[in-house]
Amino acid sequence: MAYEFSNFVRLESLSWLAVASDNMAENTSDLDGDNFDWDTEDELEIDNIPLSCSSLTVPGRLAAVGSGEASSSGGSSCTKIVDHFVGMGFSKKMVAKAIQEHGEENTDTILETLLTYSALEQSPEEEVQQAEPDNFSSDYDYEESFLNDFSDIDSSDEDITNPTSDEESKIMSLVNMGYTRAEASIAIERCGRDCSLAELTDFICAAQMAKVADGDFPLEEKPRLNGDYSKLKKRKLLDSKQRRLEKRIMTEDDETIRLPNPMIGFGVPAEPFQRVRRDLPESAIGPPYFYYENVALAPKGVWSTISRFLYDVEPEFVDSKYFCAAARKRGYVHNLPIENRFPLLPLPPRTIHEAIPLTKKWWPSWDTRTKLNCLQTCIGSAKLTERIRKALEESDGEPSMRIQKYVLDECRKWNLVWVGRNKLAPLEPDEVEMLLGFPRNHTRGGGISRTDRYKSLGNSFQVDTVAYHLSVLKEMYPNGINMLSLFSGIGGAEVALHRLGIPLKNVVSVEISEVNRNIVRSWWEQTNQRGNLIDLADVQQMNSDRLEYYMSKFGGFDLVVGGSPCNNLAGSNRHHRDGLEGKESSLFYDYFRILDLVKCIMTRNQ
DNA sequence: GAAATAATGAGTTAGATG
């Protein structure tokens, strides 16, 4: 836990803490409130509590986001809700019971409960008692229910961290029954590895029937305080597992968030099983909407810290290879609705050959790549491609397996493409622009060097991926949005919104690099934007006074976007991969600080 | 002095193997 300790020391020294404290002087309840991390044996963890001035909500309460009938209003018709779920194929009796237990307001919770009932009916010998969600809908016994939750969460964690051949045989069985492999693996991920085949098929059928994939894609980390779904998951604690579990708790620090496989987040276009609804902690719900991004493969504990600060919202991990011809594994924490997303058009090329057709002519059959690896900030050297060319020319015809292996390893490491006989080359800057979804020459000109183009592009969003997530804003803000864009870079979020056809009314963009600010400014002017672009340099200079100034001028921000520096998190960094406390990556805390200030001001002015 | 160039592994995870 030395890591967490350094975390604490660093936080103490952060100047924003004083600001945050000033703004929340009246609110000390946070210390035992919904941001508290109970799940640790280490008391130092307490020092790492995100101090949020906007988290005045009652712990453990959830609010539904997205589904219209869940939005509040005690006056909604109970009958309508019953019909709604009966229409999904649940029995009236079951629906009535679920509503009786949870009230009619939170349809997400009701749906979860119904799915659990369905699963439990398939296996009556299970410990229904423990799964009966009798207690956790009330606030007053929140703590008790959470403690009950604890063992359960870890039990599911245990299941998942010990993959067995049992899982594979179940997948095979399901595949033989006509389901796809993806359906099978997701069902197992949803229901737990020791789930019966009947339950698995039931889950898949229910998902198809209701046209609600519902998949929790549980991050296999404890879902913190918003762990409603975990409460509803299988309770199959066997004594032997219990013992192993205890051993595990003693020996391991379970701070890691597990990445989904396949890395499709809550869903990507053209893939089955989109999760169309989720529960957000009440303190996470906007306004404003927020959207945070960083590398998925960060050092251990980073994502759980990020999630904890960002109101315990479960990160959405997505690989952009599902959107374009290059991989880009990223985590996104946001409070946007996730139903009715749509992709940016035209759909970008999805394979290397489609993206860069000229390479097809020279592509050897033994290079089986169809997708590029992550586009980074540096390119392979000419010396390297020359070495490869010489190595290939020594053999006439098909090169030896050893040579093939060497060449392919270098191709993958440096994202090389075939541009001639035995001739490999790194991507051109405009090819990187295209792969990332930016307009041609977006980063060209304006005094930027070629080297810096690679760097700026390598640090950017993949526009199609981000646009897919932001697309839900289009029908919500037909007249446009006001956006606060932190760590804007070359304006990936701005480009995404513009390509979605969402008017940009006022954009406050904060970006430390002057060449990047010039790129965004230049793009803004060339695309005939009618709104205002205000560009600032330093997020650390952003304080409550300045925020209040802009917000009173614009009427608040609808969206706060930011991808804070990854260089201390990224695997490519050989020198200073220091985690979230690294020199640049610790600017994440400024993202949180500023977002929380915006939330404060918006709440106060409401 | 800016820009280009080239060399520089570790950390983590998934899967296979024994």
Place this chain on the structure above:
DNA sequence: CATCTAACTCATTATTTC
């Protein structure tokens, strides 16, 4: 369950070139 292999990663630094 221990151990191995394979794969991948929004980068930094020193040096040379212009």
